[in-house]
Amino acid sequence: MNRRIPDSTVRRISHYLRALEVMGVQGTPTVSSEELAQQGGTTAAQVRKDLSHFGSFGKRGLGYSVPELASRLRDILGLTCRWRVVLVGAGRIGSALFEYPHFARRGYDCVAVLDNDPEKIGMSWGPVRIRPVEELELVVDALKVDIAILAVPAEAAQTLAERAVAAGARAILNFAAVQLRVPAHVHVAYVNLVVELEALSFAITQNGKGRRK
């Protein structure tokens, strides 16, 4: 276990991998820290520091082999196996997620979709039939779900998180605008549009300019 690796490093590793994959498709054989930094919106020193958490990469003066580094980063990010995901909430956000092409392509299989709306339950989304949210424990247990995605109203999220975790889920991607309390072994990532927008209005405000006149 590698508790000391900062979240920000993991997120940059994701970006480096995406950049490497584009280079791979273009047939670029090697890449320098500088080039990777430019793609990842950071500095060469940061690239080297981020990678140093995971061992030694590349050769001084030669840079990194694109396919080799991509393969190592895929291992690090756990992308060499497929992950079983349950989507809770078949609303607009849920349906946008479900149709997100990168989802399956990067190894995340949405094995079930749950909702509490009687009009949605029983509908088919591609190969998946929407089930009642009461079946959450059953689904997580029987389908050996690793990750639960919560695309539900804020007031429902905590209880659903607890139920998913009790049934065996190890990680939660939470779209609800609420912080979740989960056991220490469970990982939570947040996608919160309001928080991101507020970070922007904060930044504009602190720059002393306010909104445009």
Next chain:
Amino acid sequence: MNRRIPDSTVRRISHYLRALEVMGVQGTPTVSSEELAQQGGTTAAQVRKDLSHFGSFGKRGLGYSVPELASRLRDILGLTCRWRVVLVGAGRIGSALFEYPHFARRGYDCVAVLDNDPEKIGMSWGPVRIRPVEELELVVDALKVDIAILAVPAEAAQTLAERAVAAGARAILNFAAVQLRVPAHVHVAYVNLVVELEALSFAITQNGKGRRK
């Protein structure tokens, strides 16, 4: 300008505000750092440290006045004015965003929606008519847009960001899976589902357990 305030602090301030607003509705008059910490998924010491960036709040032993602290945090986050937002990309993510109820409620007005799909251009979304993406500069300039939301494919994002910035946008919320290069005065927030999912599969993998068998 307050460049030294960490992003993570700003994001927690958003969460504290949301918790305070719930307490306000419930008629709770005061709150301690401990209670606020619990709601925001952090510690009392962190709450005090986060708030200390912005002056002094609360009274020792009495805690914070809920309406007063909420009002101060709203000021800090720039939520006492309304922000003009253009949405670029009227696909699934764009439409989920557009219908997101918290959006307008928290002061973000989507004044225009742009797309490059001839079948979408001209459609009405509530009071807003979808316009061709060629009108980006016109819209940002004439409607005095503060924030551009990019819900477009990765390969289109950089050029659109540059065009929005050149026309006067000061901040970008980017849903495309790519890091943007923008001038230093422009703020970018990212919502990247793949990055968040990869952070989770990384965490499960690093815990040495791998996927469920």
